[in-house]
Amino acid sequence: MKKTIFLLSLFFCSTALALQAQDYPSGNSLLDKIDANMSSKTVIMTASMQVNSARATRTITLKMWGEGDKRTFTEYLSPAREKGTKMLKLDNQLWMYSPSTDRIIQISGHMLRQSVMGSDLSYEDMMNDTPMQEQYNAVVTGEETIDGRKCWVVEMTAKVSDINYYSQRLWVDQQRLIPLKMQQFAKSGKQLKETTLLDIKQVQGRWYPMKMVYKDMLKEGKGTEFTISEISFNQNIPANIFNKSNLK
Amino acid sequence: MMKLLKLVFRNLIGNGLKTWLNVFVLSIAFVLIIFMQALLQGWDRQAMADTVKWEIAGGQYWNAKYDPFDPFTLDSAVSELPKQFARQYETGQIEPVLIVSGTIYPSGRSMPVLMKGIRPGQKLLELPTTLLMNPTDSTDIPAIIGSNMAHQAGLTENDIVTLRWRDANGTFEAQDIRIAGVFKTFVPTVDGGQIWLPLDLLQKMTLNPDKATLLIKSKEVNEAPVAGWDFKDVKELTKTLRETLRSKAVGQSIFYVIFLLLALLAIFDTQTLSIFYRQREIGTFVALGMTKKEVVRLFTLEGTMNAILAIVLGAVYGIPLFIYFAVNGIPMPSGTSDFGVAISDKIYPAFPPKLIVGTILFIILVTAWVSYLPARKIVKMNPADAIRGKI
Numbered sequence: 001m002k003k004t005i006f007l008l009s010l011f012f013c014s015t016a017l018a019l020q021a022q023d024y025p026s027g028n029s030l031l032d033k034i035d036a037n038m039s040s041k042t043v044i045m046t047a048s049m050q051v052n053s054a055r056a057t058r059t060i061t062l063k064m065w066g067e068g069d070k071r072t073f074t075e076y077l078s079p080a081r082e083k084g085t086k087m088l089k090l091d092n093q094l095w096m097y098s099p100s101t102d103r104i105i106q107i108s109g110h111m112l113r114q115s116v117m118g119s120d121l122s123y124e125d126m127m128n129d130t131p132m133q134e135q136y137n138a139v140v141t142g143e144e145t146i147d148g149r150k151c152w153v154v155e156m157t158a159k160v161s162d163i164n165y166y167s168q169r170l171w172v173d174q175q176r177l178i179p180l181k182m183q184q185f186a187k188s189g190k191q192l193k194e195t196t197l198l199d200i201k202q203v204q205g206r207w208y209p210m211k212m213v214y215k216d217m218l219k220e221g222k223g224t225e226f227t228i229s230e231i232s233f234n235q236n237i238p239a240n241i242f243n244k245s246n247l248k
Numbered sequence: 249m250m251k252l253l254k255l256v257f258r259n260l261i262g263n264g265l266k267t268w269l270n271v272f273v274l275s276i277a278f279v280l281i282i283f284m285q286a287l288l289q290g291w292d293r294q295a296m297a298d299t300v301k302w303e304i305a306g307g308q309y310w311n312a313k314y315d316p317f318d319p320f321t322l323d324s325a326v327s328e329l330p331k332q333f334a335r336q337y338e339t340g341q342i343e344p345v346l347i348v349s350g351t352i353y354p355s356g357r358s359m360p361v362l363m364k365g366i367r368p369g370q371k372l373l374e375l376p377t378t379l380l381m382n383p384t385d386s387t388d389i390p391a392i393i394g395s396n397m398a399h400q401a402g403l404t405e406n407d408i409v410t411l412r413w414r415d416a417n418g419t420f421e422a423q424d425i426r427i428a429g430v431f432k433t434f435v436p437t438v439d440g441g442q443i444w445l446p447l448d449l450l451q452k453m454t455l456n457p458d459k460a461t462l463l464i465k466s467k468e469v470n471e472a473p474v475a476g477w478d479f480k481d482v483k484e485l486t487k488t489l490r491e492t493l494r495s496k497a498v499g500q501s502i503f504y505v506i507f508l509l510l511a512l513l514a515i516f517d518t519q520t521l522s523i524f525y526r527q528r529e530i531g532t533f534v535a536l537g538m539t540k541k542e543v544v545r546l547f548t549l550e551g552t553m554n555a556i557l558a559i560v561l562g563a564v565y566g567i568p569l570f571i572y573f574a575v576n577g578i579p580m581p582s583g584t585s586d587f588g589v590a591i592s593d594k595i596y597p598a599f600p601p602k603l604i605v606g607t608i609l610f611i612i613l614v615t616a617w618v619s620y621l622p623a624r625k626i627v628k629m630n631p632a633d634a635i636r637g638k639i
Binding site for chain 2: 220
């Protein structure tokens with residue numbers, strides 16, 4: 001009798017789980033929706049980057065112009081030491097102008113792996129704009145609540161070999177279709193980084209995180225906070241903005 | 249000549265305390281020059297021997313793209329082991345080393361490191377690589393580090409620390425490693441900022457199977473051209489070390505140059521004064537038939553004799569001192585290896601005869617020159633005026 005009850009309950013539980021799993025959206029379609037929400041034809045933003053190191057905290061403000069996922073121009077506005085530093089990204093090439101040396105240098109190869117202004121972000125992290133769909137296989141594995149918002153838990157595993165992070169876990173807001181938390185893992189399963197997306201606001205009809213906290217999980221510290229003060233999408237950007245001559 | 253020497257000697261002794269003061273200061277300069285040079289030669293000899301034992305062996309083959317001063321070249325400076333050395337790998341006469349950059353996270357802070365893969369149990373270098381041999385059932389990643397590195401990272405034996413690196417595809421990987429041993433070496437180039445791991449494990453971790461960055465060869469293996477690899481002999485590999493030691497030698501020479509200048513100044517001063525005070529004597533010598541050149545020679549010899557006496561005096565207290573330090577060595581303060589040059593905790597000065605003879609000749613010549621300079625004035629003297637004490 002006990003055995004029968006156990007088998008019946010096992011059957012009902014598995015059926016319930018199967019039904020529940022069927023309710024989950026497909027991981028890849030979810031990635032599509034996230035990409036559609038987060039990307040735009042053009043973006044212009046003013047933001048500050050607060051780098052919290054073990055010894056000190058410093059804040060860098062910047063203005064960025066972006067067109068699609070290929071062209072980005074960034075100008076540092078403060079502090080005085082960084083003011084006037086400009087970065088231009090065209091496809092997978094990156095140039096940087098530093099007013100102190102009055103020289104334009106191309107950041108390439110292994111230099112792209114260096115940290116940007118001592119932050120928890122590398123140039124490569126900043127440049128990585130390949131749609132997640134092209135790099136990862138995604139599976140929705142469950143539901144969780146973050147800050148009162150119901151989220152899909154998405155497990156992503158690399159489907160290409162030349163990639164920074166072998167796997168990622170995303171918590172995607174079910175309603176707004178925007179990730180609220182992202183975790184990056186090594187092949188060994190060790191967590192390397194965590195990104196928390198906060199202060200989600202509706203801008204020009206889309207939900208967008210106005211604050212992002214990047215944290216290197218292997219070291220102590222509060223990580224790097226990226227706060228957007230102004231943002232606008234799909235505005236016309238003059239073509240000369242993305243010209244190398246605009247760096248000097 | 250003997251008469252002249254006797255006269256010179258008598259004059260010097262007659263000068264009393266002034267002579268002995270000059271001789272004493274000159275003897276200090278003499279002893280210091282030999283001692284400092286011997287110290288550097290001893291240091292040089294030990295540093296070279298240690299560097300060869302710990303790092304270089306009989307020379308190295310570098311991957312053509314490898315540049316030790318540019319860590320950005322590391323990822324591309326990796327290629328398959330040349331097949332022509334297959335027998336030498338087996339006999340342990342050539343040891344491949346794979347170098348990859350990584351980061352360790354001791355106590356929550358990040359620290360860039362060079363991960364160096366070497367075969368556990370190799371015999372070519374002094375590195376205690378037997379500690380890298382893991383029991384077959386263990387999944388540990390054993391690592392050995394130098395004491396300097398252990399100090400920088402705050403790590404001790406059996407500590408577990410997270411190591412992060414990128415594989416050949418650029419994908420991040422991270423795992424905990426166990427510090428299997430901390431070795432003491434006087435060669436900073438195998439210690440600071442470096443972690444030694446088993447070669448096969450590092451090749452697997454970084455997806456670089458059967459690949460290496462450099463090959464270390466034993467003295468018994470003859471140099472042969474290998475496509476894609478550049479051979480560096482011991483002389484070339486120790487060039488930077490020799491240049492560093494040479495620059496240190498210049499810095500150290502300041503001390504004994506000051507002493508030497510003091511002694512030479514005193515001799516110059518004494519010579520000038522004695523020519524001034526002994527005008528009647530000079531006039532008498534000339535009146536008695538000595539040529540002016542002979543008088544100049546007499547005074548130059550008198551000054552040079554200071555150096556001879558200084559050498560004798562220096563030998564009296566210098567030789568026992570040199571013997572003591574040559575036997576017992578000179579302890580170096582801890583932390584001197586942080587200078588970036590191989591330096592052991594004790595340096596044994598080396599006193600080759602060339603050094604001693606060279607220094608003796610140098611001091612005699614310099615003293616003779618300094619003594620001659622004021623003596624030249626004698627040539628211009630009028631003997632009649634000199635006898636009357638007028639110049």
